[in-house]
Amino acid sequence: MAGLLHLQSTLLPSASALRRRAGAPVPSSSRRRCRVEAKIREIFMPALSSTMTEGKIVSWTAAEGDRLAKGDPVVVVESDKADMDVETFHDGFLAAVLVPAGESAPVGSAIALLAESEEEIPVAQSQAASFSSSSSSPPPPQETAAEEASLPPPPPPSPAPVAVSAPARPSPATQGGGRVVASPYAKKLAKDLGVDLFSVTGSGPGGRIVAKDVEAAVAAPKKAAPVTATRPDVPLGSTVPFTTMQGAVSKNMVESLAVPTFRVGYTITTDALDLLYKKIKSKGVTMSALLAKATAMALVQHPVVNSSCRDGKSFTYSSSINIAVAVAIDGGLITPVLQDADKLDIYSLSRKWKELVNKARAKQLQPHEYNSGTFTLSNLGMFGVDRFDAILPPGTGAIMAVGASEPTVVGTKDGRIGIKNQMQVNVTADHRIIYGADLAAFLQTLAKIIEDPKDLTF
C-alpha cells in the first residue's frame, strides 16, 4: 500500500492540473485512469479536489452487470468538500464492484472493474476476488437459520438454485405467516445486523418487533434451529415412528413402484440464464422461479409431458400448467405449487414463490397449494450434485431432477475448446403416457428456452 500512496502523490497534482485546464467552476466528471493492456479496466477513486486523499462511496448508481456508455454516472463519491457523480470514460459493463457503498477508498485505488464485453465479466469477477483483501465485504449473517430463501454463498460462476431449510417458528407479530410488524428502527437494525425479522419474537405493543428484540436476537446464541448440511439430531440406536408428513412421503414413494418409469438426461448450457438472473435478481427474481417459468414454457409446447395417467388406461390432460417445486423443510419434504406458471410473468412468479416458501416454512400451506402440481421440479444443485434420478410422484406424468451448473470444458462446433456453465437435468417419466421421443423433444425445447432466455422475462 505504501507504494500506491507514493503513486498517489504524483497523480494528485496532475489531477488538479487537469481540472484547472478544464476550467469548470465545479469539478464535474471523473478522472479515470485505465490500464490499456487489459480489456478489463479498473475504475479508480478520483481526486475530486486537490486536498482529497480518500473518498467515501455514497452509493453505486450502476449495478454489477449493467451496460454503461461513456459518460454514464457510475457511482456517487463523497469527498472532503461535496458529493460528486463520477462518470465512466469508457463503454463497457460494470463487471465487479470492489468497494461497496458506505466504505472508503484512497484516491487512486481501484473501486470497480469495467469489462469491455459481457464475456469478460466472469474474468473480471475472478480478478475482483484478488482485490477483495483490500476491501472488506459485509459479514455473513450470524444465524444461518435466519437466512431467507436466497443463494447460499457459491463461487461466482455457478448459480445454485434454491432449496429452503429453516425452522418454522412464527412470532406473535406475524399474522398468519404473511407479514411482520416491526418498528422503523427495528427494521433498520435488522437490515444492518443481518437479522431475519421472521425469526424474531416481538415484545412491543401488540406484539410488534422493537429495536431491543432485534438486538437480543443477535446477541442470543442460535436458537434450536437444525442447521443444514451438518449432522442432524437423530437418536441413534432407537426406532422413531414416521411423522404424518414422513408417512405421506413413504406412501407416495411406494405407490410410484407401480408405475413404469424411464429416464432421459440432458445437459443444458446456462451461461445466458445466469446472466439474465444477475440482471433481474435485484427485482426479486429467484433461480427457482426462472427454471419453473422456463419449464412451464416448454410444457406449453409439449402438453403430453404435462399429462398424467390416473386409471391406467387413459391420458388425463391438465388444463393448466402447475409446476410443483420440491422444498426440503424441517423434518420433511413438501412441494409448493406455482399455478399457471406459463401464464404469470417472472416477477409475479417470483413474488408468489417467496410467499409459498414462507408459508411452507410456517407449515401453513393449504392442500391445494401442494397437491395441484402437474409437473415437478427437484433441485439438488446447491449441494454440488451433478445429476440424480428423482422418483415420480403419483398423479403426475414427469419429474425433472436438476443438478448443479458447473463450468465445464466443452468442444464447440467450430473445433475450438471453451468453458461453458453446464447443468445436467434428468427427467423421470411415466412410460404409459410419455414416450421417449416426447420426452426428448420436451428436453430439446427446454434447452432452447434456457439457452436463449429472452422470452422468460415476459
Next chain:
Amino acid sequence: MSLFAASAAVASSAAAYGYDTIRPVARLRFCGLRREALRLHSPRSTLQLVAARRSVVAAATAGNGAAASGGFDYDIVIIGAGVGGHGAALHAVEKGLKTAIIEGDIVGGTCVNRGCVPSKALLAVSGRMRELQDEHHMKSLGLQVSSPGYDRQAVADHANNLASKIRSNLTNSMKALGVDILTGIGTIVGKQKVRYGKVGFAENEITARNIIIATGSVPFVPKGIEIDGKTVFTSDHALKLESVPEWIAIVGSGYIGLEFSDVYTALGSEVTFVEALDQLMPGFDPEIAKLAQRILINPRKIDYHTGVFASKITPAKDGKPVLIELIDAKTKEHKETLEVDAALIATGRAPFTKGLGLENINVVTQRGFVPVDERMQVMDATGNVVPNLYCIGDANGKLMLAHAASAQGISVVEQISGRDNILNHLSIPAACFTHPEISMVGLTEPQAREKADKEGFEISVVKTSFKANTKALAENEGDGLAKMIYRPDTGEILGVHILGLHAADLIHEASNAIALGTHVQDIKFAVHAHPTLSEVLDELFKAAKVNTGVSHSINEPVAV
C-alpha cells in the same frame, strides 16, 4: 431618540385624556413604520406635523370617528384576522385607510395559534434535544452531557405560551392603530356589503369600499381517515403535544410532515412516512431532496412507504393499535396494513371559504380556492374581475405560506391606495425548519430547465457544500448543500436552494436579489463577514460565471 420622547408624550397626553395606556415598546416591535402612525393617533394631540407627507395620514387617522371616503362605513374590510389579514390591516392604516377586520374564531388564525408559531417552539426544543442526545457530536466538541431528558408538559406549555403572547401582541397592535376588530363570521351579502355576527346573535351589516378575503385554510383530511384527536390527528392537535407516541405514522412527506418527523424523532418516537407520490419530499428540488433524505431520514428512526395511499385509518381503541390500510397509488390494490400508535395527517391544507357568501356575487370556488388574478383581484364565474374584491393568503391557493399572505395583503393595499402592484411570487422564499433547515427561493432545477427549453436560453448551476464553510465546521455541522441556478447570459438568478445550518435565515440574500432583479455579476463583489454561514452564498455568487459580452457576439451576425 426623539421618537421615544414623542411617543412618551403621546402616552402621557393620552393617559391624561383617559385612553388606555399605550405601551410604546410592544408596539414598536412590530414595525418601525408603525411609529409614525402611533405618534399621530391621539385626536387631540397638538404635535406638529413634521413631514408634509404625514398630513394625508393625519387627516385620515385623526380618530376612529373619521368617515371613510365615498360614504362607506370603511375603506377596507378584511375578513379573517390571520397573518394575511393582519399584514394588510397594518399597511392599510399606514396608508390612511379606515380599516375593519372581522374574525370568527381567534385572532392570529392558523399561523399564530396552530401553525408557524407553536411549531417553531417545538422545533426549537427538538433541535436542542437532538444536539444534546448526539453523543458523537458532543464528544467531538469536547462536551459531556449526561442523560438529557424533557418534560412533555413543559415543552407543550412553551409552545402554548408563545402562541398566546404573539396573539395578544397582534391584537393589541391592531387595536392601538385604530383597526376595528369585529367578532363574528363574515359573509359577503352583495357588492361592497358584508354581514357579520356570532352564531346565535344578531348580525350587523357594514359597507366597505374594498373587501379583502383572508380566511385562510384548514388541514385537509382525505376521505377514509377517521380523526379522533388523540391517536389520529392533524397538525392542529399535534402542536398541543398532548402525548409523544412510540411509533407514529405521518401521512404526507411535505414540509409539515417533515418538520413533525423532526420533532417526534427528537423526542424519542419512531416515524413511518406514508407518501402518495413515488418520491419523498416531492415539492423540493430533487438534488436537495436526495441529500435531505440522507441527512434527515436515513440516519434517523424513520422508514417510509412511497407510492401508496392510506385508504382507511382507524383510531386506536380497546388496546388495539391504529390501523392504516395502504393501497397502491396507481393500481389501488391493497399493499399492507400498518399497526402504529398514532397517525398524523399532513396531506396538505384545504381553503376555508365556506360561508363567505361568494355565491351572492357570482364567484365560484375551484376546489375551495377563490380564483384570483395576478393582482389578487377576485374573478367571478364568467372570468371577469369583481371590482373592489380581493382575496389573499391560503384562501386563494397561490402560495400557501404566511409571509406570502401578508405580502399579498400589502400588495392589495398598495393597489387600493392608487399604486398598481403585482407581487413577484418567485421572489418569495420558503423554508422548512428541520435540523438542518431547508430553504428555497425561485425555481427548482427541473423547473428552470423546462423554462429554459421553452424560452430558448441556457441555464447554469453552481453548488457548494457547507463542508467548505469555516463557521459550519466550527459548529461541526458541515452537512449541507447550497445551489444556485442562473442564466449565464444575463446573470439573472432563477433559483437558490439551501440545505444546512440556518438555511432559513441565509436565503434572504438570494430572495432580496431576485426581488430587486439584481444580477449575479453585480453582487459578486459584495463583502460577507468572516467567518459566517453567509459565506456559503458568497461562494455561490463568486462561482457563477456570467458571459454577458460573449452571448451578444454569438447572436450578432459577423460581417466577413
